[in-house]
Amino acid sequence: MTKELEKEALPVHVTDRIFFVDLANKQQTTIPLHILELENLEELHLEKNLIESIPGDIHHLKKVKVLYLNMNSIRDICEQLGELKSLQSLDLSSNPLSYSSLHIISKLRALRQLRLYDVNLDEFPVEICKCLHHVELLGLSGNNLRYLPKEIVNLRKLKEIYLQKNRFESFPLELCHLPNLKIIDLEQNLVSFIPEEIVSLTNLVKLFLAFNNLLSITDKLHHCQRLTVLDLSNNLLRRLPRSFKQLTEMNELGLSGNNLEKFPHQICHWKSLCLVYLKNTGLQMLPSSFARLTCIKILDLSENFFDEFPKEICAMENLEILSLDDNQICEIPPEVTGLPNLKCLGLTGNRFSVFPEEVFLLESLEKLYLGQDKGIKFTTLPKDISKLQNLKELYLENNCLEYLPSSMGLLSNLEIVDCHNNFLKELPDSICQVQGLQKLFVQNNQLFQLPENLDSLQKLHLVLLDGNPMTDPPVEVCSQGKVAIWEYLREKRNQKAKATKVQGIRDLLHCTNCIISNLVFYTEIFYRACYARP
Template sequence: MSYDIIKSVGRAPRIHQKGDPQQASGRTFFIDASHQNLTTIPSEILALEDLEEAHLENNQLEAIPQGIQRLKNARILYLNKNKLSELCPELGKLSSLEGLDLSHNPLLPSSLPVLSGLRALRELRLYHTRLADIPIAICKLLHHLELLGLTGNDLKSLPKEIVNQTKLREIYLKQNQFEVFPAELCVLYNLEIIDLDENKLTVIPEEIGSLTRLLKFYVACNSLPVLPESLGHCRKLSVLDLSHNRLHSIPHTLAELTGMTEIGLSGNHLEKVPRFICKWTSLHLLYLCNTGLRGLRRSFRRLVSLRFLDLSQNHLERCPSEIGALKNLEVLALEDNKIRQLPSDFGSLSKLKMLGLTGNQFLSFPEEILSLESLEKLYIGQDQGAKFTSLPEHISKLQSLKELYIENNHLEYLPTSLGSMPNLEILDCRHNRLKQLPDSICQAQDSGVVAWNNGPERIGEI
């Protein structure tokens, strides 16, 4: 089981409705013609001169007709996930356009300068468009950009003219080919979000400390061996993802980031939780998967706001007792450690909804789990390590449980009480020693799925 920090890079449509483009008429301000297999933009849409927001994504459009210039009041235009390679000059005449999404199109670089005519543009998304360069004209002439989305391209650098984007608040550069952090970004003082995940960065410049309005900084899956101490000057930083780099320590200057709510450190060989992190009492997501941990600091119990904690793939031989103090935990991942038992106060985690224990050393089912009244998902397959042979009959105490994964154990039978659990939807007991399922499970009225030795079946149809 793996978890990713959730990052929002877009905004939902202002109005949610579905319209038939053939029936659009009158003073129409919004239209959704997405997923219609359109090969061209219907003339009926181009005739809607009052149109402000148009959704044409997920179609088969190969070209934008000259008539697009008739949409002089258009403010938001979604053309993503089509087959556009060329952009007609008339697109650049939409003087009111504030938001444009051209993502997932095979755009030719030669057609991109057309966009420099969209002087009112605030949000431009060019995700996954195979770009190797950004036209200088865009950086020079679009002075109102607040969001620039360039994820999933072949960029190695940004033009120096990007410094003209003084209003830029969000820039998304994930999944590109950057080996050097774009130093030009360090003078864009209004930046709030920088996403450089999945590049080839080896260093972040000290000048990053100039970005005092930075809120979210993503540099996961790079090759960073160290961090600049100046990062601690970004006092408003609340989300920081450093996962899967080559870090062995975190600068003590980051202790100044007292507003941190989410931090990802997975995949770095830290061996210990940095002491100052235990002072971040507003932290609610903490990723420490595969960091070489053998235990937690006693001060870890101060993190009372934590809702999500990933300690999987470490060297824990016991479940840290400090976890019992984290009363707001909703998700706890402890997979692939060496844990043999849970602490006696484990059941006090009254808000826990998801628990991952797969790949540990349990010789019997840990009954401390049975007090987790809010638990909805339990993963306790033993794909490596020890096996256990039975489940307690009173597992039915877990009345909120929706999904139970107990594969790869040595279970010879299942308790009949599983059939009386009202919310159970998925029961995965594959790769055990079961010869049959209890009648109580076979007769369950739920529409859930049970996966066992003979393959997945629908409960009630076995």
């Protein structure tokens, strides 16, 4: 490509005063030469392209601080990249990099952020650990690492390290010698224990250890007094150490997927707790002390063994998202009015004998999940659904509904309706009043026709009708998607209008003929009467 053509391909007018260029996802096969002439350029985005190599002229970008080349096809890193003395953030993730060229990164002494996600690393280069003393963020997720070099302790300023989806069988002890670490992500590895040396990480704020093989947690972890986020989901834990109650700064806890022997009472001491994930933990009830946690905004208690709606939850006035899906709950207490800010409620897969109308007390609801893939199924949806004026998404799949109430037309904020796998015979015409509707899922019902004005819903972009005995529109039209359905509805309406017009003309002609006939008849009578006078 000539320089002139390259210049025309760029989305910006190239001048020497450009400081930022974004050419991400532009099908670039090379780094345009005009870009490499921008001596004042500070930030360059070239991710998601088809670039196979970094040209030697990259060294002209002497002031560049941020360089994103992730998601390309780069194999070798050229020596000239090491001359970018101002470079502070480099992303080479998702490239087939050769290990032999990675040493060049060690020359970038000003580097503060280095991302090498998904580059098939079996080991991390020692040279980088020895030379890059200013690195604060190191991203190595999605590789094949089993250990870290002992030289990583030279990265004294390291604050964040991401090691997700590797092959670590033990917690890298070297990390415990990096006192400035604030974030450690070791999710989806094979880690079986946390060393007691973790007590030295007094600045640790976030620790992610989900999807590992942890059987227990060291009680020394409470020495990490600044810890606010701890994710231990999907491990083999049975309990938490008693000392955990001392982690008073905790804001987010993930324990889902652990078969707990009993509820971990320690967390009831964490007054600032906002997000709690206890999905599939074998719980049957909550302690009364749980009601103290009034700051909770997100609570996941799905896939447990609750046979009653936990009343302890009803005191959580800040709660916004509550998931109680796949439990054994039969009814909802009226105390739910104590949840004035609840926006999302999941009750799918419980044991309600009738539709729990208490949900209508939650006027702030925006999302309601009441699908019943198991247990008793609903046959009716109460008309009082219209009380949920803030509702945006309604999920009622896998029930036995035959009709939807016409009051649904009053839900002006509704965007998604999912009623697939029911027995719906028709959709109410009033649904055409819900002008914000975007998605309508009614697969596998008993529908044979659609409301004739459904195409008036201009925002409705997805309609799924598979598995219905449709005749109006016919199945072959429905299988072609929304455009074909809309065209059918418009044509049907046009034909109906024409037929109505023709019938109107016929009726008018008939009326006119009647008037004329009557006029003739009465005229004759008048004349006869006139001539009959003496």
